[in-house]
Amino acid sequence: MTKFYLAACLGLSLIFAGSRTFAQDSTRAQFPNMLANSYIGVHAGYIDYPFTNALLAPGYSAEKIVKPFPAVKVILGHEFNKYFSAQISYLRPVLWVEYRNVNGDNGEHAIFMNVFGVTGKGMLPLSKKLTAYAEAGGAIVTRAGFNTNNVQIAGSTNYLTYELGAGLHYKMNKRADLVGSVTYAAGNTNEKQPRTMFYGLGVNYYMRPLSKEAVAKNSSGHYVFPHNVIQIGYSTNAIGYGINYWFSKAPIPVFWDGNIRATHGITLQYQRNSFHGRRFFQIDWGANVSYFQTELNKQDFFTVSLYPAMRFWPLRTKPFDLYFNAAVAGPTYFSEKLLDNRITGEHFTFYDYLGMGFLMGAQRNLNFEFRIAHYSNGNIFYDNPGILIPMCFNLGYAF
Structure with a gap:
């Protein structure tokens, strides 16, 4: 099953790969072939999964089961033509299901659950603006249960099933569609996992090939977008760890922290530019190899990551150029399954970072960057x- 995750996520990384020195040029001012017509979607809506006391071990029951309905689905995909797309998706509730007051313990016990899907999507244009679709494929449903007094009350599971979906696209403009959708992920009786339904509304944003005029405009500036770093x-x-916690615990969190903390480490990294705009924005792909040591047990661990990254340039001056950059969900090999007395999952995980940096020097060859990072398998x-x-x-x- 781990190979399935790896293949799906590496495939996503390849969508972002493929770049065609140092100054702007027409090859990088146009989306590369594997990025053109790719899309990202963010959908919000209603999730329904009929959890009951049947999930609990024999002899246990909850006074109340709270099932918050808001949920979010994030989609990354590629449109091969107007009739077919392929995509991966990540669906989870905003707040977890809770089993409250189990056998009178007055506690609140969360059930962590999400659905990771890989589907093909058939499209049927109904008019110039309206398109119907149906999708089908595989999904991995993950559920983390809970224990009480070292007794497992609700079991954890991770299983492969099928996912179906249907909906409508309304074309708002050349690059954005409004999407209404229904998604179904099958349950598993042996794992006591109910089926999952999601009813969503959101926007898909498409990276359409740019016109010759737009490419010429992107190539005409004198701003530097490094080809390689x-x-x-x-x-x-x-x-x-104050900066990590500031970004993860702010009123509107924009990053993640973690229950296992590293104290120090070394990273060797390479990034290559794939696309840039005229002045402010670029898309890179990157790879790194890292070593770290944990805080509690002083354990060493190693990682190898591939990732897409975005870089924003808000300030261009004569002595330096300032940028902010970020990477999310870079597929990663993780050397350990147990760190600081905690199981980390499998050898496959994801890499994320948030940073700020500078390019300096007359030729903008010198680079200095601050960065915080996070590894997580996304449940x-x-x-x-x-x-x-x-x-x-x-x-x-x-x-």
Whole structure:
């Protein structure tokens, strides 16, 4: 099953790969073939899964089962033509199901659950603006149960099933569709897992090939978008974990922390530009190899990651250019399954980072960057404590 995850997510990374020096050029000012007509969708809606006391071990029952209905589905896909697309999706509730007051314990016990899908999508145009679709494929349903006094009350599971869906696209403009959808993921009687239904409304944004005029405009500026960047970085908790927690616990969180914390580490990284706009935005793909040590048991672990990344350039000055960058869900090989007395899942996980950096020098060859990072399997395995990586200081050479 791990090979299934890896193949699906590596396939997603390839969508973002493929770049065609240092100044702007027409090849990088146009979306590469594997990125053109790819899309991202964010859908919100109603989730329904009929959890009951049948999930609990014999002799246990909850006074109340709370099933919050808001849910979010994130989609990454590629449109091969107007009749067929392929996509991966991640569906989870905003708040977890809770079993309350189990056998009079006055506790609240969360059931963590999500659905990771890989589907093909058939499209039927009904008019210039309206298109119907149906989709089918595989899904991995993950559920993390709970224990009380070292007794398993609700079991955890991770199983492969099928996923079906249907809906309508309304074309708002060339790059964005309003999508209404219904998704069904089959349950599993042996695992005491009910079926999952999701009714959603959201927007799909498409990276359509740019016109010749837009490509010429992107290529006409004098701003630097480095084609390649090589970095070496050192992570340390010498300044604490305050920055990690600030971004993860803000009123509107924009990043993640973790239950396992690294104290220090070394990262070697390479990034290559795939697309850039005229001044502010670029898309890269990257790879890194890293070593870290944990805080509690001083355990060493190693990672190898591939990832798509975005870079935003809000400030261009004569001595330096300032950027913010981020990567999300980069497929990663993780060397350990147990760290600081906690099961981390499998050897497959995801890599995320959030950073700020500078390009300096007359040729903009010198690079300095601050970064925080996080490893998590996104709950595709029921053990997912998350790994917090403290501030990383990176020195790089751009060319």
